[in-house]
Amino acid sequence: MNDILSTYETAVGAQIVAQLRQLGKVLHGARVVHVNSTRYGGGVAEILHKLVPIKQALGLDTSWEVVNGDAAFYESTKSFHNALQGDRIDIPPTLLEHFEATNRRNADELRATLEDADFVFIHDPQPAPLLALCPDRRGKWIWRCHIDLSHPYRRVWRYVRRWVRDYDASVFSLPEFSQELPHPQYLIAPSIDPLSDKNVDLTAREVTEIRERFGLDPEIPLLVQVSRFDRFKDPLGVIAAHKLIDKVAPTQLVLAGGEATDDPEGALVLEEVMEAAAGNDRVHVLMLPPDAHRTINALQRAADIVIQKSIKEGFGFTVAEAMWKGKPVIGGDAGGIRLQVVDHYTGFLVNTPEGAALRARYLLHRRDLLHEMGERARRHIWENFLITRHIRDYLSLMIGLRMNNQERIEVRT
Amino acid sequence: MKPQPPHVQSSRSPFIVGDCALMTIATGTKAQNLREFREGLLKVPPSSIYHHFWGRLLTPRFDEPEYSNDFAAWAYRALHEKALAERLSAVDPSGYDDLEELRIALVDIVEITLDARENVPSARSDQMFHFLRGKLVVMDSEVTIEHPDQLPAVLPGLSTGSVYYHFIDARRRTPDKYDDFCTWLRGWEPDYDHVISRLRELDPFFSSLKEIRRLLTAIFAEPADDRGAVTADALPPGRVARESS
Numbered sequence: 250m251n252d253i254l255s256t257y258e259t260a261v262g263a264q265i266v267a268q269l270r271q272l273g274k275v276l277h278g279a280r281v282v283h284v285n286s287t288r289y290g291g292g293v294a295e296i297l298h299k300l301v302p303i304k305q306a307l308g309l310d311t312s313w314e315v316v317n318g319d320a321a322f323y324e325s326t327k328s329f330h331n332a333l334q335g336d337r338i339d340i341p342p343t344l345l346e347h348f349e350a351t352n353r354r355n356a357d358e359l360r361a362t363l364e365d366a367d368f369v370f371i372h373d374p375q376p377a378p379l380l381a382l383c384p385d386r387r388g389k390w391i392w393r394c395h396i397d398l399s400h401p402y403r404r405v406w407r408y409v410r411r412w413v414r415d416y417d418a419s420v421f422s423l424p425e426f427s428q429e430l431p432h433p434q435y436l437i438a439p440s441i442d443p444l445s446d447k448n449v450d451l452t453a454r455e456v457t458e459i460r461e462r463f464g465l466d467p468e469i470p471l472l473v474q475v476s477r478f479d480r481f482k483d484p485l486g487v488i489a490a491h492k493l494i495d496k497v498a499p500t501q502l503v504l505a506g507g508e509a510t511d512d513p514e515g516a517l518v519l520e521e522v523m524e525a526a527a528g529n530d531r532v533h534v535l536m537l538p539p540d541a542h543r544t545i546n547a548l549q550r551a552a553d554i555v556i557q558k559s560i561k562e563g564f565g566f567t568v569a570e571a572m573w574k575g576k577p578v579i580g581g582d583a584g585g586i587r588l589q590v591v592d593h594y595t596g597f598l599v600n601t602p603e604g605a606a607l608r609a610r611y612l613l614h615r616r617d618l619l620h621e622m623g624e625r626a627r628r629h630i631w632e633n634f635l636i637t638r639h640i641r642d643y644l645s646l647m648i649g650l651r652m653n654n655q656e657r658i659e660v661r662t
Numbered sequence: 663m664k665p666q667p668p669h670v671q672s673s674r675s676p677f678i679v680g681d682c683a684l685m686t687i688a689t690g691t692k693a694q695n696l697r698e699f700r701e702g703l704l705k706v707p708p709s710s711i712y713h714h715f716w717g718r719l720l721t722p723r724f725d726e727p728e729y730s731n732d733f734a735a736w737a738y739r740a741l742h743e744k745a746l747a748e749r750l751s752a753v754d755p756s757g758y759d760d761l762e763e764l765r766i767a768l769v770d771i772v773e774i775t776l777d778a779r780e781n782v783p784s785a786r787s788d789q790m791f792h793f794l795r796g797k798l799v800v801m802d803s804e805v806t807i808e809h810p811d812q813l814p815a816v817l818p819g820l821s822t823g824s825v826y827y828h829f830i831d832a833r834r835r836t837p838d839k840y841d842d843f844c845t846w847l848r849g850w851e852p853d854y855d856h857v858i859s860r861l862r863e864l865d866p867f868f869s870s871l872k873e874i875r876r877l878l879t880a881i882f883a884e885p886a887d888d889r890g891a892v893t894a895d896a897l898p899p900g901r902v903a904r905e906s907s
Contacts, residue, residue, distance in 0.1 A: 264803070264821045268681060271801040399788070424792035427688035434688040436794065632872075645683045645799040656709055658799045661680070 253306045257637055260443050265637045272644035273307030275660045279367040279647065280388070281311040284359070286326060286375035288315050289539040290507055291477070292439065292566035293372050293395055296636065299442045303640055314362065316355040316376045321347045323513050326375045331514075332405035333374065333396050334481060334561040340405060349378060356382035368647050377412040389650045392419040395439065395563045397584040398426040417650055422564050422585050435646055438588055439564040440639035441573060441630070446542035448573055451550060459547035463503070463533055470613050471501045473552035475545050475570075478506040478518040481561040483581065486602045488525045488532060490558065493606035495531060498613060505535040505548055549574050553619070554612055558605050562586050569634045572596070572626035577619055579608045589634065595626040677846045679805040679820060682827040684720040685797040686713070693791045695784040696741060700772045702793050703733075708761035709795040711768070712834070715755045717796035719871050720826050730867040731755075733768060733791075740785035746775045754867075756839060800827065810847060810854055814883035822871035829874055830866060843878070857881060 258266045281304060287294050297313050304311040318326075325340060325348040332338040356363075356379050363369050363379060367388040371377055373395055380390050392413045398406070398421065406428070413419060413430065420435045421427050427434040441448055460467055472491060476482040484504050491502040504522060506515070519536065526532040537544055549555055555571035557580045564585030568578050572589060578596035580586035590596040597608040612619045645658075652658050691706050693699035703711075714732035729735040729751040738747035749771045758764040776782065785791070803824050807816055828842035836845060844861050847854040860881045866874055 264819060267804060268683065268801065268821065268823065271681070271804075272683075272799070421688070424688050424692075424794060425788070425790070427690065427792070429690060434690070436686040436688060641683050642685065645685050645797075648799060649685055649797050656795075656797055658797065660799060661802045 253302055256444060257303070261631075261635055261637050265641075268641055269303075269307055269637060269644065272641065272648065272660065273304075273309065275648055276644060276651075277308040279309050280365065281309050281368045281370070281647070282362055282366045283311070283313045283370045283372065284316060284363070284376045284379060285313075285372035286316050286318070286323075288313075292564065295445070295447070295566065296439060296442070296639070297372075299445060299636055300640060300643070303636070304643075307640075307644075312362070314359050316352065316359075316379075318351045318355075318375075320513060322351040322375075326373075327513055329374045329405060329409060330396060331481075332402040333398055333409065335397075335400045335402060337402050338405065340408075345408070352376065352378040353382060355379065368650070370643075371416075374409045374412070377409060380415060381412060389417040389647070391646070391650070392416040394419060394421050394426065396426070397423075397561045397563050398428060399423075399584070401428075418646070420646070423588065425584075426563075435642075437639065437642045437646070438585070438634060439566065439569075440634050440636045441566060441569045442636045443573065447546050448570055449546070451543070451547055455543070456547045456550045459544060460551055463535065463548075465501055465503070465533070465551065469499050469501050469531070470553045471503065471551055472554050472556055472609060473503045473505065473548050473571075474556040474558065475505045475507070475549065475567045476557065476559070478515045478522055480514075480518055481559055483558045483560050484518065484522045485525050486560075487556055487558050487605070488522070489602035490556070490605035490609065491532060492529075493603065494609050494613075495529075497610060499531065500609070500613070501531045501533065503533045503535060503548055503552075505537055505545060507537055507539060507541070507545070545570075546574075549576060552576055554579060554609055556605060556609070557581065557586060558599065558602075559583050559586060565589065569630050572623075573630045575620075575623040575627045577612060577622035577626055579605050579612075589629065591625075591629065595622055595629050674849050677807040677842075679803040679807065679816075679824050680800055680827045681803040681821055681823045682720075682798050682800045682831065683823055684717055684826075685799065686717070686721060687795050687797060689793045689795055691793040693793075694787065695782045696743075696746075696772060696776055696779075697782045699733075699736075699791055700769060700776065702791070703765060703769050703772065706793045707795060708765070710793045711761050711765050712755075713794055713796040715764075716830050716834075717794075717798075719830060719866075720796075720823065736785075736789075736791045740789035740791065741783040743775065743783050746771070746783075749774075756833060798831065810850055810857070810882070813843075814879055817875060817879040817882060820875065822875065825871045825875045825878070829878065830871075 254266055283297055285293050301311050301313045325344040328338050328340045360383055363383045364386045369388060369390045370393050371379060372393045377392060416432055418433045418435055419430055420437050422438055424436055465471060474487050478484060494500045522534055526534050549571050555576045555578050557565050557568045557578055559565060559581040560583055562584035568580055568586055568589045571578050572595060578590050580590040580596060580598055582598040582600050590598055592598045599605045599608055648658055648660060689706050689710050691702045693702045718732050729747060734747045734750035737743045737750055753767055755764050807813060832842040833839045844858050847858050864877055
């Protein structure tokens, strides 16, 4: 198991892994459980796939549980997601009852594991009621919110707050997302894994093969947005931006959507996207399976510019992924994208399709700046948004909770 | 966990390199306009004032900070109050005996601006100032330095957490507000007096921790005869090398 740590020593540097080992010693043997609502699809699941084995290698007894639900459960949680990101959606009482019943059923299955754990991380609202359903819990419970909670629809937030207020701590990606809650609210930015299939270095041949597979012309500049077909990702806005760019200079656009099992709205948005892209040979809409990580990797590497024109965004993993590959990102001026895209340094923050088009045209015209920004983007991610930093923060958080929230914690041996 | 003895003693004992990580915590206090900002300054815990001056160095950021603290940066970027930003940026926290005095100095500056304005300067709703505080987790780095001459080789490999712990955090936890390198070198007097004075001149306000590490390395790497000044190419672009006194 320690092999995984050696691999990261090579990838990110020995001193960073040494920090993890130091913190891991303090928590050795601690039972840690992560709970979310999907094993595949979406950034949270991707992070947990790597975070769990690394914590295990550091000596923490870590496991990952997934709450199961039917279509109605995911419909309710999708509504939560949209409402917490600001949509005025009233969730019918019958759906709320179903949400609670599903959590009760999951609690029956998970109760023994969760009540026995030293630390339980509940990711997002879907499994939030589990705390109330585990009355004999002995450990510290942390609610990890990955959503842009800056302007939630208050009625739905009040409902979700009922379930999360009794946690020992919550974790948000940005200060703007924090809410009035009776416990400490930690700020931890998410991260990407440099060694995952989605981010690992590829050969030029692999990138060329992807171009050929999807009929992309290597001579025409390529813009890529990778994300679920979700209104908050504004794929229609990206198509509108592409139309504006393409009028001036021929450009290809790839909209590559991953499918998440907890997102019932995706098919509807995809239909609208297909309609908007119809008849334009230079717009490629790709529906990729959840395990198409190397394909996404190659598409991001093939891109001249990566776009992530989200209107709301918790973090924006695809932004970090693209920047890690040395691509400047034109991102929506929203949520966690602001943490990563330093306007005019590592990319551009935009608010409209017109803004995205303007910045893309500028970068395609100024190739020297495009490359400079790309290099800065890669460095920014290396220094701040890799999984090793993320794990260090989680370990520090657990130590902090154990030490009753002292302001200064000495863990020297 | 029992409190541990300090890493560094003022003697020729080895320098045990520490390391640290910062946890950032929302205080729940935020401000959209300058009046709310003043109220926030008055009510947040002292650790929040400290965080926005120093803890910020350990948070994700890009290259050189334009202003020396988060308050000044917000005044400029969100309120577009350049004069206020300049005044806030000129506040040197090490010139105050404690954080309460520092807090009062900041409030005074804000009040001067408020008094001079008919309208209260405001930020966009998505550019509010969020008062944060930090929690420092201090750990070992497993690096020990036996002699000051080893520093040029060791420093480049230290984490930014180690640089923060020994060069920034030390100023708060030591009675004479010295950084740990100076404290250690005082045990080797008079051999390193000139290095101590060079370290005391190093202004950490406008540098990232990586840059501080580079400057420290440059100072320690200078041959003894040349330690009069940091050479221009050792300084960040746009900065002028200072003559030694």
